[in-house]
Amino acid sequence: MRSPESGDADTPLQPTTEALFKECPRFRILVIGKSGAGKSSLINTAFRVQDDEGQAAVSNLMAGVSDINQEIICKANPQFVLHDSKGFENGEIENLQIVETFLKERGERADISQQVHAVWLCLPIPTAGGRIFETGIEKLLQMKMKGKLGRVPFIAVFTKYDTLLSRAKRLGSSNPEMEARKILTETCLKPFKKFEKEVPHMAVSKERGHEKTLEALIELTTDKVREQLPEVASIVLGVAQQVSPKVKIDSSIAVGKKKYWRTLGTSVSFLGKKLKDCFEVIRIDIVTVWAIEDPHQVCSLLSPMPLFLTILGHQHLRSDEFQAAILELVGNISDNRPGDASKALFAGLGTAVGFAATGPAAPALVPTAVVLVLAKWGYDIYRQIPDILMRLMAYVVHLILVMQLLFLVLAGGRCELSSPLIKTVITLYKDSHVKSELHIKIQTYANGPLFAGKGRDQTFEYISSLIREYYDCLEIRELKDKILAAHSIPEPPNTPRAHSSPATSD
Structure with missing residues (x-):
């Protein structure tokens, strides 16, 4: 057996x-x-x-x-x-x-x-x-x-x-x-x-x-x-x-609940899998739900192509560079206890990727370094230890909030998705209080009594509650304004906001 x-x-x-x-x-x-x-x-x-x-x-x-x-x-x-x-x-x-x-x-x-x-x-x-x-x-x-x-x-x-x-x-x-x-x-x-x-x-x-x-x-x-x-x-x-971030959030959570997020705390879906594969399948689902248009589609290279890949057909958001950048957001959540079995997976990630350090005209990530960083995931297997589970939780929350920021900035067709734009979003998010607070809350949860024993089946509910708590917070709205200002993107004359009811006229 x-x-x-x-x-x-x-x-x-x-x-x-x-x-x-x-x-x-x-x-x-x-x-x-x-x-x-x-x-x-x-x-x-x-x-x-x-x-x-x-x-x-x-x-x-x-x-x-x-x-x-x-x-x-x-x-x-x-x-x-x-x-x-x-x-x-x-x-x-x-x-x-x-x-x-x-x-x-x-x-x-x-x-x-x-x-x-x-x-x-x-x-x-x-x-x-x-x-x-x-x-x-x-x-x-x-x-x-x-x-x-x-x-x-x-x-x-x-x-x-x-x-x-x-x-x-x-x-x-x-x-x-x-x-x-x-x-x-x-x-x-x-x-x-x-x-x-x-x-x-x-x-x-x-x-x-x-x-x-x-x-x-x-x-x-x-x-x-x-x-x-x-x-x-x-x-x-x-x-x-393509107008309501709340509905995107709800759909992301509904997709996660069907399988992969729901079992983060019990290891049912991921046990024995390579960590890079665990993160990749989560990334595919989340990026698919947000369906952010990418002007540089690579779908024509895939034939025949299922509809869900057509939806996911984004060169930037499917790239190893983007994946490594999101993993960098997660990288310092470990409490660095002696004997941290998974610490090596993230050691030097920020240095290798160099995402935040690159200048405005430089590529967001160095491809060779990205390959080396992601290769580490090919040799490690998902195990039910708090450090790895913390990272999976942080990955889900950070990726969704980054996707939301991109969604808000791109609303109304005011600009196109690009590597410099993604870099700005992730750099500003990385330095935000939102990211720091989320790490503290995830650490506290993973090392506390709720995460032990039978409490592990509450992991999905906790992830969902964090996303709902932060997606519409003041700092996320301020980050959106900073991103628009950094790229000199004007507010369009008729940008959808919210009032009492819905529709438009011809």
Whole structure:
């Protein structure tokens, strides 16, 4: 009988995201709304289809779609599939029947990837005494209330809130924001009240100061998808959406909980594996969830290529240099007790890598040194000792917070991912109080009573709590501002922030 350490040593560690994308490769969403309702702008912003070709693809395809069954997939972000439906204006009741048939047929499919995962009902906020509901819209909502359209989540998106604000300003209101909210309440919220139990709603605006309404829409949609559909659908939405760091965090934790993070404290998944392989499979899952666009993709070198590798196809974030830089963040967490069995794994790592010491024009890492550093991992095996477990915990938390900083800095397409940008992010994060505090907390946990004996199964919960505690802390926001300043990156005129609801207008 083989020992636990050797029994599965030759079996490759499989990324959790690979299995998830085999089950459900794309988030499937139906948008309903008449022409000019803000559908294409909403989709472009929520899923960050920012390049000209991608935006043209969404707008033009939606403009020409006459078949709700047509799948619209934009190559700028292939992690979602869009179905478009016209509104129900001018008595187009036949279109209501088409939507009903489509949702019922999709809802009856056993394959979760073929079901519709969410419906966004785009309703422009009426002005000059108009009505929020057309006859067809009200009938559709009534069918949803009666359970005739299955469990797919519906979200009503009140678009063009910025138009309402502009009108209030134009009419000379002393408090345009209050006036706009008053009109929104009278024209949208009150008439919609009888439907809100089954169909939650959001108002959205792309006006500066209200951009986070889109984040709120994504977060609401994710919550409803998680409540009503298998978890894989909400995780894939987390990968596809490109505006909410909170949803990225939640999806990262959900992926980790399925296997590798959940067993850090018990060694079930990693026992007997090479440490470099343990870190690599965690890196693949986290980078895949954040889906940060890299202008220098190397995917064309891989053929045939699974979708999850398309998502991961980032030259910078898949590189050994990036991996070594994250490991350097972890490197000094050891308490350096005599006889530290794993200390040698990190000895001299900072010197060999030279990440923080390089000048602005220099490459982030020295390739030869990186190869030597990472080679150390090839000879050491994961064992259930506190020092190695501390490093695994620190690696997960540091990598996610670094990915979040990159996500925030790149928001709105204000710049492209590059080696100098990654270097700045990691250098500033390395010197931050966040990193120091996390090391102290992880050391205290790993050397304390919670980590001993049965308490080890709490490791996942502790990692999750640390991420949730720090991802939105003041210093992370300040680090983002420092990174923007270091690279002279201006705040875009309409950068999504957060307010009360989500969407945008055409």
